[in-house]
Every structure is written in structure tokens, then in C-alpha cells.
Amino acid sequence: MTAGGDVGGHPVGPDVAEAAVPRPGPVRRFLLRRPGLVDAAVVTVFTGWALLLGLGADSMYWLHEVLGGPRVLLMQVTSAVLTLAGAVALVWRRRRPVLVAAVMTVLGVLSLALTGATNGFELGVALALYVVATTAPPRTLLAAAGASVLALLVGARVLPLARTVGAKSLGVDPDDADAFAAVTGSGPFGFATSPAWFAMAAPVVVLALLAVGLGTLVHARRQRVAALAEAARARAEEHAQRTRLAQASERAQIAREMHDVVAHSISVMVALGGGASAAFDWAPDRARAALDELVDTGRAALGDMRRILGVLHDDDGDGPAGDAPLEPQPGSLDLPRLVGRARTAGLAVRTSGLAVTGLDALDPALQLAVYRIVQESLTNTLRHAPVATDVEVDVRRRADAVEVVVTDRGGTAPATAGPGSRRGLVGMTERAAAFGGTVEAGPYGQGWRVRALLPWNEGDA
Known part of the structure; x- marks a missing residue:
């Protein structure tokens, strides 16, 4: 391991590991910090689109002529209430995405039954399915998307008011039986040749496919980023572990050197001191020589200890380590x-x-x-x-x-x-x-x- 944190020639330090994880751009970081702003934008777009379709569609003018003003007004109020319920449901899409997708589907079917059109709920279903795609496993996503799309398509096919509004949207008078049958289809498989049904089904299918596809891509990217983050965390932990092991090895080496130096020097000094004490009276010259050798041994031991302890400090010339002489190992x-x-x-x-x-x-x-x-x-x-x-x-x-x-x-x-x-x-x-x-x-x-x-x-x- 080098001082820069390289292992096997490859940098694995925490900074390098963190750099390996893709960072979101400034716009995405702004939105990630403000989820409430994103929720408000989603609810506003859905509500505006649903109210525009529910209150200002051409079918409403035709129904006003056929059914009369009071009933059409009731249908418009119903559409507005359903839209409000859908907007409230979308606020919870992050916490309960599958449940919100189911609620939006039910509201869409109710809109088909009561107003003859989805009135923007195909967009609401798509918004919910997007969150399901980004958070749920593939099996759950397939079940939720399939059930939602199938329910709306079946509703557009079998609900009478939906068939009538669908024919009128193509310029066909519902009182003309032949023309009505031609655009709405007849028989159990008439939907296969029904332009009116296709006109309603196309937005539902296209928006659902876009939501599922985009959500799946986002989910895959999140998984990849999570995997990279986990790998980076593992590399950083490995780097830290290698550093700890290297430090432990250095401490053990220092302790071993200290033991060798101190144990030997003190043993020699004790022997010299004992000899000097024993010879002090009858051989003072030998005692003095032993004491001189004891001092030299102590000085040598002190120098060795300062040299060994010097590895604990940066070699910058400051402090005790900088004062220790740089001598080679024995x-x-x-x-x-x-x-x-x-x-x-x-x-x-x-x-x-x-x-x-x-x-x-x-x-x-x-x-x-x-x-x-x-x-x-x-x-x-x-x-x-x-x-x-x-x-x-x-x-x-x-x-x-x-x-x-x-x-x-x-x-x-x-x-x-x-x-x-x-x-x-x-x-x-x-x-x-x-x-x-x-x-x-x-x-x-x-x-x-x-x-x-x-x-x-x-x-x-």
C-alpha cells in the first residue's frame, strides 16, 4: 500500500471510490431536494388536463343538446369531483404506488361510466404506473399495469355511454344504427374493427407504455447507481481495513523494535551497574570503566528509541522526531x-x-x-x-x-x-x-x- 492509498497499483481511497458513483446533475439535485415541488407540479398538470377534458370537451356540448342542461351540469360536477379525488390520490403515489394506480383506474372507469370518457385519467394512471415501475419488482409492475390498462379498455368497450361518446367523437350520429355499429363494432369481437374504441384505447395504451418504459429505465439506473455506491463503499471499507492492518503492523514492528532495544540495553545496564557496585571498593578503575560503559549504553539506547519513535511523526523537521538523528538501522x-x-x-x-x-x-x-x-x-x-x-x-x-x-x-x-x-x-x-x-x-x-x-x-x- 502506498501513501496515496493504492492497492495493487489501483487507487481505492474514499475520494476515488466516491468519484466512481455517478452524481446527479444540478436540475435533478434541485428536484431531489424539493419533492413537494415535484408533487405540486404533477398534481397541477393532471388536474388541469382532466378539468380541460371533463368540462370543455366537444362531447359535453353534444350531450347538452341531447340530455339537457341539468344532467350535463351534473356530469361536469361529477367529472370535477372525480378529478379532485384523483389529484388527492396522486399525492400518495410515492408511499402507496400500487394502491394509487388502482384508485386512478377505478376513477377512470367511473369517468367512462358517468361521463362517457376517461377525461384525463389515462394520464393519472400513467403517472401512478411510473412510480410503480421505479419502485416495485417486475412482477408487481406487470400485474398493476396489465390490470389498469385492461380495466380501462374493457370499460371503453362495454359501457354504453362510453360507446356513444366515442361514436360522436368521430362525427357519427348515435341515432344512425348502421353508422353507429360500423364505428363501435358489433359482436363479442367487434372491438377489433371499432374506430371509436381504438380512439379511446390508443391514449391509454401509449401513455401506459411510456410510463412503464421510462419508469423501468429509471429503476435500472437507480439499481446501477446503488450497486456502484455499494461497490464504492466496499472499496472504501477495504481501503480503511488495509490502512488499519498496515497501522497495526507498524505498531507491532515498533513494539518489537522497542522491546529489542529496551530489553537488551536495560539488561546490559543492570549487569554493568551490578559489576560497578561490586568492584567499587577493590577495583575502582574497573568500576569507573563499567559506569562509563553504562552511560554509553544508555545514550545508545536513547538514540535508538528516538529513531524508532520518529516513525510515529511526519518527517518535517518539527517536534521530537525532527530532532532525532537519521541513522541507519543496525x-x-x-x-x-x-x-x-x-x-x-x-x-x-x-x-x-x-x-x-x-x-x-x-x-x-x-x-x-x-x-x-x-x-x-x-x-x-x-x-x-x-x-x-x-x-x-x-x-x-x-x-x-x-x-x-x-x-x-x-x-x-x-x-x-x-x-x-x-x-x-x-x-x-x-x-x-x-x-x-x-x-x-x-x-x-x-x-x-x-x-x-x-x-x-x-x-x-
Whole structure:
């Protein structure tokens, strides 16, 4: 993972994930924030269209001549009442789209029965079906659209007043039986050749198809946007999880480094302090030398700690991290100095392989692992066998691996430290595992032996 949040070379940060989701345009955002404005516009369009057809249609003038003014006035009032009911129903189309579609269909059939025309309810049904298409599953949409269209088409075919108004709209006198039958059809399947029925059916079918088609497209787009949003959320969560894992890994590495530095340095300092105290009266020069070495060890430990803690801060030169010297991690060239401190602390250490040719050319991370394994092994010896009679550090570079063996033969006095936390052993194991290696640690005679095998190849050198 890079600092920019790339995984596998592909950016997956929250900003990139959010950018992958299509954003609505300014007009759509304006309307989405104001659903009440959209509802008012829908109700206004339907009401205006329905009143225009219900109160000002040519059929009303013809009916006025045939039926008389009072009855036509009653039909106009009925049309207005039905329109008002439809307008109220449309306000609820977002919450109960299927129910509103059913109500608009019933009102449309009533309009056919009482006024002889749909009077704009085909538009009301289409508006309701659009919402059904954008929110309901396909099966529900098919049932709602089919039932609504079928009810209006059947009503236009079988209701007497609807047949009469349909014929009149084509200029046919309903009193002319032959002409009336010709335009309205006769027999059970007469609608197939009925121009009047087709004139009423066409707006119903066309508007329903447009509503269902447009609503289906909008529904598909919403699903696609939702899927993209979910994918973006998943990528953002994956990015956050990777970041958390990386931070946890860094914290674990810092904790491991701190353990190695602090445990070793304090063990050496305790041994030096004890030796200086014991030699203070009979060998003051040796006590003074031990104290000087103790101070040097403390300073070195403090420098290591500041360097390790520096990774917790931005490298901008400000604060404690900016004051810490930028020194390289310890490596194979530092092994003799490490062994020297252990000898000064009182351990009898014999070494072999520390000057192996090419060991210092290995990967710095591999060198650090070798250094820390030797350091932790000597630290454990200082803590648990401070008077070991023989400690041997053997570092060998094989053809395909680096082998580290640290052996103590046991001491003549009991250890001064209590049971360890085993964090050191865990840290050594983790360091070796990072290179595909292994660590074996256990009793060896009266003492203890640690053997680590770290694979390497020519590419590491």
C-alpha cells in the first residue's frame, strides 16, 4: 500500500471510490431536494388536463343538446369531483404506488361510466404506473399495469355511454344504427374493427407504455447507481481495513523494535551497574570503566528509541522526531560492537562467522533481523544466565540461507530475572517468518540454544 492509498497499483481511497458513483446533475439535485415541488407540479398538470377534458370537451356540448342542461351540469360536477379525488390520490403515489394506480383506474372507469370518457385519467394512471415501475419488482409492475390498462379498455368497450361518446367523437350520429355499429363494432369481437374504441384505447395504451418504459429505465439506473455506491463503499471499507492492518503492523514492528532495544540495553545496564557496585571498593578503575560503559549504553539506547519513535511523526523537521538523528538501522557490521557490550556486561562470549565475506552486502532488512536475533539471544542470556560459563555466537552464510546459532552452556549461579514474557522469542520468530525462515529455541544441556535459519538468494545481496 502506498501513501496515496493504492492497492495493487489501483487507487481505492474514499475520494476515488466516491468519484466512481455517478452524481446527479444540478436540475435533478434541485428536484431531489424539493419533492413537494415535484408533487405540486404533477398534481397541477393532471388536474388541469382532466378539468380541460371533463368540462370543455366537444362531447359535453353534444350531450347538452341531447340530455339537457341539468344532467350535463351534473356530469361536469361529477367529472370535477372525480378529478379532485384523483389529484388527492396522486399525492400518495410515492408511499402507496400500487394502491394509487388502482384508485386512478377505478376513477377512470367511473369517468367512462358517468361521463362517457376517461377525461384525463389515462394520464393519472400513467403517472401512478411510473412510480410503480421505479419502485416495485417486475412482477408487481406487470400485474398493476396489465390490470389498469385492461380495466380501462374493457370499460371503453362495454359501457354504453362510453360507446356513444366515442361514436360522436368521430362525427357519427348515435341515432344512425348502421353508422353507429360500423364505428363501435358489433359482436363479442367487434372491438377489433371499432374506430371509436381504438380512439379511446390508443391514449391509454401509449401513455401506459411510456410510463412503464421510462419508469423501468429509471429503476435500472437507480439499481446501477446503488450497486456502484455499494461497490464504492466496499472499496472504501477495504481501503480503511488495509490502512488499519498496515497501522497495526507498524505498531507491532515498533513494539518489537522497542522491546529489542529496551530489553537488551536495560539488561546490559543492570549487569554493568551490578559489576560497578561490586568492584567499587577493590577495583575502582574497573568500576569507573563499567559506569562509563553504562552511560554509553544508555545514550545508545536513547538514540535508538528516538529513531524508532520518529516513525510515529511526519518527517518535517518539527517536534521530537525532527530532532532525532537519521541513522541507519543496525546491521551485520554492528555485531562485533553488540558482542563487545555483552562482554563488558560480564558474559564470556566466543564468536565465529561475524566477519563472513559478503554478510554486510545482504538486504538491510535481513541484516537487521540477524542483528536483532543475536541481540535478543544475548539479552535472554544476561537475564536468565548472567554467569554463563560459555556463550557462543555463530553466524554462517550458506548457499541459500543465513544461519544464526547462539548457545550458552549454563551458569554456576541462578538467574536473577523471573519468568520472561516470551515476547522476545515471539519477536525472533516473527522476524524469521518475514523471510520465510524459522527459529528453534530450547534447552541445550544445562543452558539454552537459539537457532535461526533465514533463507536468502542472490537477489538479496
